[in-house]
Amino acid sequence: MVEGVAFNEGTFMPVVEAKISILDPAFTRSDVVYDTATVWKGLFFRLDDHIARFFASCEAMRLTPPHSAEEIKTILAECVERAGLADAYVQFVCTRGPFVDLTNRDPRKCRNGFFAYAIPYIWIISREKQDAGARIAIATNRRIPDSAINQRVKNFNWMDLSRGVIEAFDRNFDHVVLLTPDGLLSEGPGFNAWLIKDGVLKTPKDNCLHGLTRRTVFDMARDLGLKAIETDITQDDLMNADEVFLSTEGGGIMPVGQVETKLYGNGAPGMLTSQLRAEYWRRRESGWMSTAVKSLLKTSAVA
Ligand SMILES: Cc1ncc(COP(=O)(O)O)c(C=O)c1O
Secondary structure (H helix, E strand, O other), X not given: XXXXXXXXXXXXXXXXXXXXXXXXXXXXXXXEEEEEEEXXXXXXXOHHHHHHHHHHHHHHOOOOOOOOHHHHHHHHHHHHHHXXXXXXXXXXXXXXXXXXXXXXXXXXXXXXXXXEEEEEOOOOOOHHHHHXXXXXXXXXXXXXXXXXXXXOOOEOXXXXXXXXXXXXXXXXXXEEEEEOOOOEEEEEXXXXXXXXXXXXXXXXXXXXXXXXXXXXXXXXXXXXXXXXXXXXXXXXXXXXXXXXXXXXXXXEEEEEEEEOOXXXXXXXXXXXXXXXXXXXXXXXXXOOOEEEHHHHOOOOOOO
């Protein structure tokens, strides 16, 4: 059973007991936005950025969460504290809420809902596979483009990503990235994709979530004197890269050793990628852009 604590409709409960109505279009239509933050050694990372992105996603989808930013921060901290987790994966979600009138299904009239939960930290790709250099497939199906759903809005329309994962696992790869209908690199299920060519870091500009770990990579590159750009990336660019890595809250900077049949170097993590990965975890443990869970609790001396 998954351990963890959820907050749903004003009540904290074991995460396995949190439920959503089958009449909520969040479930029947993926009419829902969310964000995922993480806690490492008792510290939230870039929490204000996650909250800002969440409210931007809500606004884009005309959803109004029933809690303020400050209330949400306290709720998330409470979930982590009650779950007794030092390292946590913390998700918060704004749902459309059931239709008021089932014969006149008007999303504008729904009372939007909110839930959140904290569970143990998730490594999208295990640390062992990262150490070895992850093996990544390219999905045969394409990623939903920005012209259909603005991928900067963090959304649960994951059928394209899920199909890619199933295919990649069937083929014994560790994970998958998807191309856009135009054949450009987009992202993977829960992570952004990067390549390094001639010392320059490159990541797609469009048709992907602008991940906060992606933003951290730009921050680190600037501080380390490395050039990092957002640009269109073709499959050929990916295959001709010197190094490839993935970025996500759920695993950090994840080195890639292989995409399809292409091995980068000898298939082990590249030098710059390893440097960025070490720097990422150093920053997370140093308190850089961090908020202590305990500082957000209502019962703390700060409150
Ligand atoms: C589709 C997708 N792309 C990229 C990311 C990476 O974003 P972040 O670095 O904010 O975790 C995520 C994270 O959940 C995601 O779901």
